[in-house]
Amino acid sequence: MNLIAIKAIYVYEMTRFFRTLLQSFISPVISTSLYFVVFGGAIGSRIETVEGISYGAFIVPGLIMLSVMTQSTANASFGIYFPKFIGTVYELLSAPVSYVEILIGYVGAAATKALLVGLIILGTAFLFVDLQIAHPIAMMAFLVMTCFSFSLLGFIIGIWARSFEQLQLIPLLVITPLVFLGGSFYSVSMLPPIWQSITMFNPVVYLISGFRWAFFDSAEVSIGLSLFAIALFTGVCIAIIGWIFKTGYRLKS
Amino acid sequence: MSGERMSAIVSVKDVTKTYDGGFTALKGVSLDIEQGEILALLGPNGAGKTTLISVICGMVNATSGTVEVGGYDIVEKFRGARSLIGLVPQELSLEPFETVLNSVKFSRGLFGKPRDDDYIERTLRQLSLWDKKDARVKELSGGMKRRVLIAKALSHEPRVLFLDEPSAGVDVELRKDMWEIVRGLREDGVTIILTTHYIEEAEAIADRVGVINGGEILLVKDKAELMSQMGQKQLTIELHQPVTQMPEALSGYNLSIGNDGYCLEYSYDTRGDRTGITSLLSDLAAQGLMLKDVSTSQSSLEDIFVGLVEGAA
Numbered sequence: 001m002n003l004i005a006i007k008a009i010y011v012y013e014m015t016r017f018f019r020t021l022l023q024s025f026i027s028p029v030i031s032t033s034l035y036f037v038v039f040g041g042a043i044g045s046r047i048e049t050v051e052g053i054s055y056g057a058f059i060v061p062g063l064i065m066l067s068v069m070t071q072s073t074a075n076a077s078f079g080i081y082f083p084k085f086i087g088t089v090y091e092l093l094s095a096p097v098s099y100v101e102i103l104i105g106y107v108g109a110a111a112t113k114a115l116l117v118g119l120i121i122l123g124t125a126f127l128f129v130d131l132q133i134a135h136p137i138a139m140m141a142f143l144v145m146t147c148f149s150f151s152l153l154g155f156i157i158g159i160w161a162r163s164f165e166q167l168q169l170i171p172l173l174v175i176t177p178l179v180f181l182g183g184s185f186y187s188v189s190m191l192p193p194i195w196q197s198i199t200m201f202n203p204v205v206y207l208i209s210g211f212r213w214a215f216f217d218s219a220e221v222s223i224g225l226s227l228f229a230i231a232l233f234t235g236v237c238i239a240i241i242g243w244i245f246k247t248g249y250r251l252k253s
Numbered sequence: 254m255s256g257e258r259m260s261a262i263v264s265v266k267d268v269t270k271t272y273d274g275g276f277t278a279l280k281g282v283s284l285d286i287e288q289g290e291i292l293a294l295l296g297p298n299g300a301g302k303t304t305l306i307s308v309i310c311g312m313v314n315a316t317s318g319t320v321e322v323g324g325y326d327i328v329e330k331f332r333g334a335r336s337l338i339g340l341v342p343q344e345l346s347l348e349p350f351e352t353v354l355n356s357v358k359f360s361r362g363l364f365g366k367p368r369d370d371d372y373i374e375r376t377l378r379q380l381s382l383w384d385k386k387d388a389r390v391k392e393l394s395g396g397m398k399r400r401v402l403i404a405k406a407l408s409h410e411p412r413v414l415f416l417d418e419p420s421a422g423v424d425v426e427l428r429k430d431m432w433e434i435v436r437g438l439r440e441d442g443v444t445i446i447l448t449t450h451y452i453e454e455a456e457a458i459a460d461r462v463g464v465i466n467g468g469e470i471l472l473v474k475d476k477a478e479l480m481s482q483m484g485q486k487q488l489t490i491e492l493h494q495p496v497t498q499m500p501e502a503l504s505g506y507n508l509s510i511g512n513d514g515y516c517l518e519y520s521y522d523t524r525g526d527r528t529g530i531t532s533l534l535s536d537l538a539a540q541g542l543m544l545k546d547v548s549t550s551q552s553s554l555e556d557i558f559v560g561l562v563e564g565a566a
Contacts, residue, residue, distance in 0.1 A: 002332070008359055008363045015351075087342070096335040252313060253313050
């Protein structure tokens with residue numbers, strides 16, 4: 001294992017992240033604050049509680065998940081797409097590094113950034129609502145797993161994309177709707193029965209439910225199912241990446 | 254380089270490459286590159302130069318054939334092979350927002366070499382980049398960017414350096430600087446392979462010259478050998494009256510009769526102490542041959558190159 005190379009990729013990516021500190025940290029904080037003002041304050045004031053939890057607190061796990069999923073995907077997809085776009089990918093391909101090392105470097109950095117953003121949003125949430133975390137270790141575990149699995153997805157998107165438009169396509173068309181329809185801002189039980197059934201096919205429901213369980217000790221689906229969903233999602237991503245590396249898909253001709 | 258053959262550090266055997274679109278860029282290339290030499294690969298655009306380099310360096314998978322670098326197979330033992338190689342690509346592919354120093358340090362790390370600030374500083378100074386170490390890449394001129402690419406390629410102390418069209422878009426002064434850098438590297442024992450379509454570049458710095466066209470290596474020769482072919486000049490002597498037979502007194506000269514006897518061709522070596530022209534002319538006069546005109550011609554590396562490339566087409 002070329003640990004020095006992994007560290008080089010990781011540090012390089014993190015440096016890029018800190019160089020764009022404003023977009024990286026401040027914008028998610030601002031957008032989250034806006035969500036709290038609009039959903040928690042304006043709309044939430046008319047909703048008393050959801051499943052016994054104040055609406056302002058109820059949306060915190062969903063908000064964090066929304067940001068973490070979009071951040072992980074965006075970071076990882078951009079991280080590997082950018083070298084392809086500007087041509088510096090030649091260096092990665094000609095270096096004595098295995099694909100696994102490239103993956104660990106890029107996905108590790110993307111997940112770290114997303115995790116930091118998630119924690120910052122959590123910190124911001126404490127300013128707005130009265131929040132208690134029932135299972136802090138489980139909460140961190142869910143957060144870390146989500147960061148990694150969506151960074152893997154982002155990595156796949158970054159390799160697949162041939163233009164900046166394509167880079168945006170999957171997050172816009174797939175991830176954002178899934179996250180919004182995954183119960184970020186409401187309880188699935190609030191939906192009409194038919195939609196409840198359809199929603200069960202949305203993998204994000206299980207992630208948000210599990211994450212919410214870590215906060216409030218109550219979940220819409222069993223915690224075991226949530227863990228299984230995240231493991232399955234991660235497994236599928238790893239399998240796709242394995243195939244990409246084996247074939248050199250859109251990396252090597 | 255001394256005349257003795259050294260061991261091959263890069264060994265390419267029967268490499269072919271057919272791209273997905275069906276285009277065959279390499280048609281069975283075999284090539285041994287010797288340790289410590291500067292090999293210039295000459296060829297027109299689309300000849301397969303960049304594809305060959307890309308296969309050796311790992312950016313393109315060969316369709317068939319094998320490549321070894323320093324005894325390591327580039328597929329089976331890619332780590333061993335690639336850690337010996339530095340590559341300066343043709344395009345100025347650099348992350349624009351990164352500083353020169355970080356960019357070069359990243360390359361060293363990527364190749365698994367532990368941090369060595371002294372070595373990086375020496376390399377940057379050697380390339381006149383030290384003053385620009387904190388500048389962002391996008392602020393640099395094209396020539397400076399080319400130097401950064403060289404610094405990145407040298408950052409991990411490679412034994413084999415590939416320079417893909419190093420003179421593309423570079424002004425004369427920088428080109429001369431680059432040649433100096435290349436010569437300096439060779440003195441340190443680095444093997445250098447450069448692709449170019451500038452004949453003068455091959456003439457200026459190469460030990461050997463390979464000519465590639467249409468995905469095939471047409472020839473690989475010591476530059477000295479090629480130069481000796483180039484060093485041959487022809488003196489063409491047109492006569493007023495034709496000669497049917499070479500006069501006995503002129504038999505000592507390397508002469509041939511052409512144009513129905515109206516013309517004599519004399520080949521000579523410009524690098525010799527004596528060309529023999531003076532004595533030839535006086536001997537011709539002594540034979541009573543009246544000269545109508547004289548002219549000389551020389552085959553350049555370019556002529557040889559064009560001849561080969563057209564002959565193969």
